[in-house]
Amino acid sequence: MSTAPAYSEDKGGSAGPGEPEYGHDPASGGIFSSDYKRHDDLKEMLDTNKDSLKLEAMKRIVAMIARGKNASDLFPAVVKNVACKNIEVKKLVYVYLVRYAEEQQDLALLSISTFQRGLKDPNQLIRASALRVLSSIRVPIIVPIMMLAIKEAASDMSPYVRKTAAHAIPKLYSLDSDQKDQLIEVIEKLLADKTTLVAGSVVMAFEEVCPERIDLIHKNYRKLCNLLIDVEEWGQVVIISMLTRYARTQFLSPTQNESLLEENPEKAFYGSEEDEAKGPGSEEAATAALPARKPYVMDPDHRLLLRNTKPLLQSRSAAVVMAVAQLYFHLAPKAEVGVIAKALVRLLRSHSEVQYVVLQNVATMSIKRRGMFEPYLKSFYIRSTDPTQIKILKLEVLTNLANETNIPTVLREFQTYIRSMDKDFVAATIQAIGRCATNIGRVRDTCLNGLVQLLSNRDELVVAESVVVIKKLLQMQPAQHGEIIKHLAKLTDNIQVPMARASILWLIGEYCEHVPKIAPDVLRKMAKSFTAEEDIVKLQVINLAAKLYLTNSKQTKLLTQYVLSLAKYDQNYDIRDRARFTRQLIVPSEQGGALSRHAKKLFLAPKPAPILESSFKDRDHFQLGSLSHLLNAKATGYQELPDWPEEAPDPSVRNVEVPEWTKCSNREKRKEKEKPFYSDSEGESGPTESADSEPESESESESKSSSESGSGESSSDSDNEDEDEEKGGGSESEQSEEEGGKKKTKKKVPEGHREGSSSEEGSDSSSSSSESEVTSESEEEQAEPASRRKKTPPSSKSAPVAKEISLLDLEDFTPPSVQPVSPPMVVSTSLAADLEGLTLTDSSLVPSLLSPVSSIGRQELLHRVAGEGLAVDYAFSRQPFSGDPHMVSIHIYFSNNSETPIKGLHVGTPKLPAGISIQEFPEIESLPPGESTTAVMGINFCDSTQAANFQLCTQTRQFYVSIQPPVGELMAPVFMSENEFKKEQGKLTGMNEITEKLTLPDTCRNDHMVVQKVTATANLGRVPCGTSDEYRFAGRTLTSGSLVLLTLDARPAGPAQLTVNSEKMVIGTMLVKDVIQALTQ
């Protein structure tokens, strides 16, 4: 370690980039020796076995890289450590590798095998990081390996790995563009991914690799629109800008018939806003109203895009707001574009760089759509503390916004600005005044007077700028302004700024007939000072001389000749040329040039007044918000914004095959839909077996609970995560569970935290029946508060399971006698009917201690819509199943709501997770219309809350259904004495004991209530107990017969304490949670 200090000196004291670090060791002297020895200490440190030394060395190396120094000669020493166990060393080695692999390709290959191994790791995060580094190493030789890795990762279980794969695509593409075709295949596959995590990254890859393949988007368009709100900000920006381009190619211009539907879009717009507040009812009204419009009907997909992007105007990210703003500007009907103004004005409060970009875009927009920003005029007022570039942009916007009505205020503001100390800004203000004057005739004279007053300003720059502007204004109506020209002529004595002098001379020359007396005199003065003038002034002097010669040759002939002779010998060839040319033209020579006869026409032709217009005019042919727009030049890789098509391309390309109702509960679909949600949570519980070993497992959606029950070792962290996972997706999952397959199909319920979007989906799903939409909507509304209430108890391992239970039983957790089931606000008829039925069954079952009743009433197995008239409910009967004591007996209620009899009802090939078995019910021959029947079946859940999936077959159809038991139903009561109980409890302590404190509500402070609630939640038997405030219950799990002992210590003072003792810890934790829930509600 003696070398370390020497190195650290060098660390501080080195100079420029790439400079070899000589002399850090004065003793070593010579350049060569030091060059050789350089980094020897580091190499030594890297070769040791001590992680801490390695780390120290790597840190120094990274510090070198960060400062831009060359550390490439350390490559062999560093690459050896790629497989180091220490995670920080490893990370720093990766940093190093990615930086230098390109330069040291051969050596870099040494590290590849480590990454290849990493790609197979059971942990998704290790897989992802291996892929990330592997793809960042820019070594062409490994392209095939990368390709393979990307392909594999693209079908990985974990969305995080798939996201990394999406990131890797552009990397590979930039390395070897020959792989394009294969990469497009991968992109196509990933575009179909339904997780928000992947969406942004894959669209990014799409934009970099194959932005022209717009056809890949069709099938994913609606999904992307619906996912958008839950994608992270950066992804949103990319997706929105891609969708803008897409929409331009696929939809018709909403403005083409603008005049005809001046009002209509307005209505639609407000309508849609209400929709969001009120729900689907008005939504449908609005969409129904849409087709009523005659000349132009907006494609519902076009509308979908506009509607789904609008909330993003509220994003905290300026980039997202800008992206939405440009989307509206380019795609929305005129009447709707206005909504973006407010959000853009808000961005003006942000950092000055953001302001700069936003103002540029506002400037372009304000030319086209002035009305949009007019209400915010004052937000563009300029403060003396603004940076000059911002001031000038604001000025641009203010000028664009000025109109007949607000011009007085604007001019008053301008007057303040003119006195600013920032002279560049003052000059820009004068220009702006000039533009206002040309655009608004009414104030032209006022402006002109104001500008003339400025001519007496002390600051020359201001005067000069005014002269230039006045010149332009005078050109519009010179006749009336002889006085001003005279005034200007006087100024020639004082003004020194060349541009201004030139302007005055030009003016006098051009309008010499208005100032016949003064003009020759000015020429006289100028001739005197000719040699000292700037070039631009000299040119104008020649010009003036020529014009005067033509109009008033008597007085000015000699002067003109004098000036021309002076010019002839000027240093500047332009001036010499001009002099020669002018002389030939105006002074007729011997040959009598044909041109000189027309000299007057040439010099004194009436000239059109210049148009003062914004530099931002016509910039909108660039996509707003883009770099190209900002620079007003095409940047590399800029994708032209296409014009609207004349004829709308076939909208049906965006239709995703919509299975009819019959196919709705199709397992494939179901799986696809639930995959993202579950696979996420799977990933979190760490390296779960099921996630990797059986990726194609049909029961994937349910395997979560298996990993749940099986992962006793998983840390508390992952539990919490599961919890929030659930919380986010909770309402959705419940809903989807309940509806079976009603709402599947192309509508993808975004799984994010915002409950939003799904309600907005209604209108686009033209094929789904309106009834089901109403239903889903109301259910969701109802589910939301319910699920929250349910989630109130603390997170524990069992959290997700309870939530899997469908919505109805939530209501049932509160027995009707205590707290009547509050009827949900909006409930579809069918749901209401179901609830009604429920209440009846429950109240008829009088709670008694010995014949416990399941709290879970009838639950829906198959909705009548999904089942084509066949409605199936089920309930846990809590009676021992006759065939097999390990099975839970389940009553199935069939009712036929269709017109025709249903024949041959039976259970078809179940696909069950390991251990679960089903005893089918005997086939029901025929169920006539309007009739109901019941059957009993048994399921051995194997002491887990995994759902049992099976098919319900009729003669013609198959329905995929699933039953998931609440944990309380997995056990049967046992009767034992208090002593026995205590003995057994003594055996089940430590890990097997779960204790939780809770506060009992007052309603639960009596025996009856407590017992009823506990037994309703779990199928347990009461154990007699000596003390009055203690309750004991006992049961055995059905499959393994493990004891489950539950003790509730409800002392009158202080919190109650609930203890569950069971060998099955998972069941124990779940049970505690369920019971607490039941008690505290």
Add this chain to the structure above:
Amino acid sequence: MIHSLFLINSSGDIFLEKHWKSVVSRSVCDYFFEAQERATEAENVPPVIPTPHHYLLSVYRHKIFFVAVIQTEVPPLFVIEFLHRVVDTFQDYFGVCSEPVIKDNVVVVYEVLEEMLDNGFPLATESNILKELIKPPTILRTVVNTITGSTNVGDQLPTGQLSVVPWRRTGVKYTNNEAYFDVVEEIDAIIDKSGSTVTAEIQGVIDACVKLTGMPDLTLSFMNPRLLDDVSFHPCVRFKRWESERILSFIPPDGSFRLLSYHVSAQNLVAIPVYVKHSISFRDSSSLGRFEITVGPKQTMGKTIEGVIVTSQMPKGVLNMSLTPSQGTHTFDPVTKMLSWDVGKINPQKLPSLKGTMSLQVGASKPDENPTINLQFKIQQLAISGLKVNRLDMYGEKYKPFKGIKYMTKAGKFQVRT
């Protein structure tokens, strides 16, 4: 997307570079230096500079230029927003974001940057996740690390990234569960010579500091949500509920974050809490000018105005000022011509004033414009718009959190023209 990042200090040294794709030579920064020279002032350097092969996008914060190099079309705000996020992250990690701090923590900085972008596309930008990946340095940890040789890199894997609530750290535990909300409103105003308001608007933010165990689900409701005209949310806020019920419902990130920023609708007249009486006069012939300003309270709803600071950029012709304040301290920098007067509290009985003379350059003509006066002030326990939080409820966890709400009104860009 983003190729490289260069950090450049005010004296033009590149003190950090990071490349996410192939290395871009640092000579590309020469174009930036050119532009910087042309702009004279740091804040006037154009944020986007085209060069023959690259585009340089820069932000200037904490006296450091963060220059991103890009090669192809990308929305400029995307890059600028990202750069600001980088600065915010550094600030979050190290408390301050300055050149020495970045140099001291160069390895952490490098690791953070590595995680933030993958191939130039943002990967993990939520500070909660980053902190899980790379622990911010604290004094204690540095000491522990040197002794035990352990590291700053979290050995947990960034699980948060995978969750549906990507902004929240997992496994959060606190002994004291607290949630504090600061409602801070800023008044942006321009007051003209005569004291009438040219433009005034209120911008507010709600900054939260939430330290709650587990996965709490909070709802915050207002007494008068109608006041909020234009809002922007942290991604955690459920937009739907706001749209339908005007309630903020969210699972908060752990620690401090900005929950909401809003704009109060323009219809409401803005109460201007202070006035400034000024008389500043230059005379053409004399080399002395007179200067007098008085600050007083106007509509303050009975609260005291604190932390008043008056600054003004004097014209170039002013050589020096000899002033006497009735309270507080004042400074005048003859080089930058910046006058600053730290007033402190305003006592309505005895209004603070600053009086004196200015010595002007002899022979120079009188400045055209009187200087504008910039005002800063604070009013505690008052949200000038009248916004009031109604209640805060927590779901999802069963402990009782400690809740606190603070109101404050500040001057934003508050300018008085004279």
